[in-house]
Amino acid sequence: xxxxxxxxxxxxxxxxxxxxxxxxxxxxxxxxxxxxxxxxxxxxxxxxxxxxxxxxxxxxxxxxxxxxxxxxxxxxxxxxxxxxxxxxxxxxxxxxxxxxxxxxxxxxxxxxxxxxxxxxxxxxxxxxxxxxxxxxxxxxxxxxxxxxxxxxxxxxxxxxxxxxxxxxxxxxxxxxxxxxxxxxxxxxxxxxxxxxxxxxxxxxx
Numbered sequence: 479x480x481x482x483x484x485x486x487x488x489x490x491x492x493x494x495x496x497x498x499x500x501x502x503x504x505x506x507x508x509x510x511x512x513x514x515x516x517x518x519x520x521x522x523x524x525x526x527x528x529x530x531x532x533x534x535x536x537x538x539x540x541x542x543x544x545x546x547x548x549x550x551x552x553x554x555x556x557x558x559x560x561x562x563x564x565x566x567x568x569x570x571x572x573x574x575x576x577x578x579x580x581x582x583x584x585x586x587x588x589x590x591x592x593x594x595x596x597x598x599x600x601x602x603x604x605x606x607x608x609x610x611x612x613x614x615x616x617x618x619x620x621x622x623x624x625x626x627x628x629x630x631x632x633x634x635x636x637x638x639x640x641x642x643x644x645x646x647x648x649x650x651x652x653x654x655x656x657x658x659x660x661x662x663x664x665x666x667x668x669x670x671x672x673x674x675x676x677x678x679x680x681x682x683x
Contacts, residue, residue: 520602521625529633529650532663537654538631542597542621545605550595550621553658559592559680560654564634564647567598568608573669574649575608575615580671582618587673591656592680595619599626599646637665651676655683 525538537560539553552560563581565574578596581587587594598605602622609615629635629647639648649669653662653676662679666672 519625521623521627521629523628523631526631527633527660529637529663529665532633532652532660535660537652537658537660538628539658540628540631542623542628543602544622545602545609545618545620547602550619552654555593556658557656558590559656559683561587561592561594561676561680562632562652562654563594563596564629564632564650564652565596565598566641566646566648567600568604569646570641570649570669575612577649577669577671578618578620579612579614580673582615584673586677586680588617588619593619595621597621597623597628597647599623599629634665639665639667639669653679653683 520543521540522542523538523540525536527535527538537552539551541549541551544550561581563577565577567574581594581596584594586592596618598620600622601624605620605622609618609620623629626635632650632652634640634647634650634652635645636643637648637650639650640646641648649666651662651664651666651672652660655661661683662676664672664675
């Protein structure tokens with residue numbers, strides 16, 4: 479039987495849970511604000527495309543720092559199919575986190591022929607803390623575009639999926655073939671996990 483006392487206890491637990499969540503996201507926001515001071519501004523791109531006209535165009539080359547503390551250059555992946563997942567990063571929980579984790583753990587996208595990268599504009603220090611707390615993200619290849627140069631080059635900052643148009647990517651995919659040409663793009667305001675759809679597009683190449 480649900481008594482008044484039990485109801486009050488349950489409400490108290492819910493209130494404490496909400497406070498914990500608010501404290502976590504407030505701390506994350508402050509860390510994000512200071513992140514570029516910790517890690518330097520990262521992101522360098524060569525060339526640019528208009529998103530709606532990108533299919534069939536040469537993918538802009540770029541160099542970005544990775545969560546593994548190594549620099550990733552797109553042109554070094556010539557001969558492989560590359561998936562780029564531009565997303566809002568830390569503040570896009572749980573949708574972006576789930577897709578980042580799904581790309582990292584899906585064997586179809588981590589082979590000798592295919593590589594999948596999740597590109598965020600947050601700081602590396604923030605994501606090292608997040609990955610340390612969320613083991614499901616540990617296999618993800620996360621790259622840091624803190625300068626937003628690469629996001630700008632791929633024209634993904636003001637698409638429909640972005641909750642902060644002009645400032646952050648939303649939930650956007652780019653598939654690049656082995657010759658470095660963009661073969662598929664998808665901006666997804668529904669922010670779903672699109673692994674199967676991406677796999678089908680790769681099969682067409």
